[in-house]
Every structure is written in structure tokens, then in C-alpha cells.
Amino acid sequence: MPNTRWIRRLAPVLALLSLIAFARPAYAMPPQMHIMEGFLPLQWAIFWWVVALPFWAIGLIRMRRLIVEQPEQRLLLGLAGGFIFVLSALKIPSVTGSSSHPTGTGLGTILFGPFIVAILGTIALLFQALLVAHGGITTLGANAVSMAIGGPLIAYYLVWLPLRRVTRIGIAVFLTAFVADLATYLITTTQLALAFPNPVAGFAGSWFTFAGIFAVTQVPLALAEGVLTVLIFKALQANASAELRKLGVQEA
Amino acid sequence: MVTLKQxxxxxxxxxxxxxxxxxxxxxxxxxxxPNGTFVGTDNVGSDVIRQLAPTYDSGWARNWWSPPGTETESMLFALQAAVGGLLVGYAFGYFKGRKSVRPASVDAPDNESAHQ
Structure with a gap:
């Protein structure tokens, strides 16, 4: 069977993940998605805003160009944005007894690349900051860097582009969404560890403990998000193949 | 005959x-x-910051508005999901409808480049 090739290739990855999943650190900051309003010191709030700004600028330029050059893609753009809206509104229970939510950024990353997703994700973050009081304006830069920019950027360049022609498209889609979700939480943790280093273990010490807890909470969620993204992507292949081809996502 | 597969x-x-x-x-x-309360990680994280840096004052910036209670908060999250679901459903409805009006072979806006 040709399929066993994938099982063999994925086996080391799965082994590593389960290793992380069962390493239970004594103390760690729980993984999270949004840093609440006021919970970053001013200098860090400004720093992450400055990091986010160029990505927003490029994202706006690329989004404008896409809408002007391919106006028929607006529907897919709305779909990708809507997917982020739905998934980031779903608080899903995790094994640590808390809740967390998926990001939904993987789909848009595959369709439009990380820069346009930076805009789509930031719209969802703004909605949550202004209306639901989740996240905030001072922490918008940091939250955008983790969910809307960093996760998609890592997933796009380290997973989607290298894998899309090498593996079956479903596998590439799954891993892209999975990594975009996990990377988001790792970046948030890094941001918090930088702003609030553990007084005993310091930044590096606490970061590795954070990473351990991450896996427990977030891996099942990221797996579920990966599977859902594959289902949506397959449905798009069946119904919107013209758009996918024009975006260069699918071979002509 | 139309099959389930079709x-x-x-x-x-x-x-x-x-x-x-x-x-x-x-x-x-x-x-x-079984005993989890499934509090949002965003809130749990804020508690940990209070432990790590007890002197840190997060009050320097506050949300301009926050929902008066968990019910209203749930409503707003539901609203967010509804808006997103609407966008996803609208797009899929359009794609599906277009496919049923035109056969799949002329699905493409640029017909000849897509199908040779």
C-alpha cells in the first residue's frame, strides 16, 4: 500500500509529540491565546505593535491587490475570514481542566499566504478585544504577532511551501493547520516568558516547561483543527477548484 | 440512476x-x-502573571467595555461564531449553486486554461 509511506514518515514526529505530551512539568504557565488587556508592560506592548505593523502594511497591500486583480476571490477571502471567526470563538475543553480555542488561520494561510491572513486574523482579534473584552488594544500587537502573523508565517514557510508538492495535499493541509495552531500558542508563551520571566528558572528554564504543558492542552485541539481544515479544503477542491487554481493552490 | 456517491x-x-x-x-x-471547570486559558494565564509578578499592575490599561456577565459574553461569542458561519456558508452556497447551474467542466472563470 502506498499509504504506509506516510505512516513511516510521520512516525518520528508522532513519537516526539507523545514524548512532549507525557512530560509533565512541575510548574508552568498554561498556554493561552490572547494576552489580556493591560497584562503586558508598556514597553512590550509597544514592541509587539512595532513588530506587527510592517506585516499589517504588507497584508493590506496584498489584500488590495488581490481584490483588484481577482475580484472573484472575495468570496474565498470571506470564507477564510469567517473560518477564523468561527474557530476562534469556540472555547474547547482541554485535558488540563481549562478551555482553549483553535485559531482557524491554517486555511487562509494555505489559500492566501501569511500576509493576507495577518489582516483576517487581526479583524477577529479586534472583534474579541472590543466587544468581548478578550485580549485588548495594548496587547493587540502581541496577540496579532502570535495568532495572525507568527503562526501563519511559520506554517506557511516551514510546512506548506516545502510539503505541498512533496506529500499528498491533504497531509500538507493538515500539518499546516496543525503547526499554525501550535506555533501561535508557543509564540504567546514566549511573549509572556519574555515579559514575565520566572524569577528562579529565568526565561529559558520557564520556556521549556511552558512547551511541555502546551502539548497537553493544545495538541489535541491542533489535531482537531487540522482535520477540520482538511475537510473544508477538500470541499473547496470539489466546489471551487477554479478559484484554487487561480490562487495557485491547486495544479491546473 | 443517481447513486448516493454522486x-x-x-x-x-x-x-x-x-x-x-x-x-x-x-x-x-x-x-x-471529570472535575475540570474549563476556565478559559486567557483567564488562567492572567492569574499566573499575578503569581509570577505580584507587584505588576495590569490596571494601566483596561478594556473600554466588557460584557456585564458570562451570559452576555457567551452571546457575543455565539454572535462571532454566527458571523463566521454565515460567511463560510454563504461562500459554499454560492460555489455549490454555481456548480449545479453550470456543469463542472465549465466551472472555471478562465475556461480554456483550466481545462485542456
């Missing part, structure tokens, strides 16, 4: 399997952690 697409089994996996992954914590 109506639903050949991926019916794959889709069913995918949905089952998603439900299992999401339901697993409810079984494994």
Missing part, C-alpha cells in the same frame, strides 16, 4: 471519519478530566 461525493466515508476524529478529540478532555 449526491454526497465520494468522500462521504472520509468526511464521516474526520468528523468522528474531531468529536473524539474534543470530547476526550471531558471524560479524562
Amino acid at each position: 449526491v454526497t461525493g465520494k468522500n462521504l466515508i472520509g468526511v464521516g471519519l474526520g468528523v468522528i476524529i474531531i468529536v473524539l478529540l474534543i470530547a476526550m478532555p471531558l471524560v479524562l478530566t
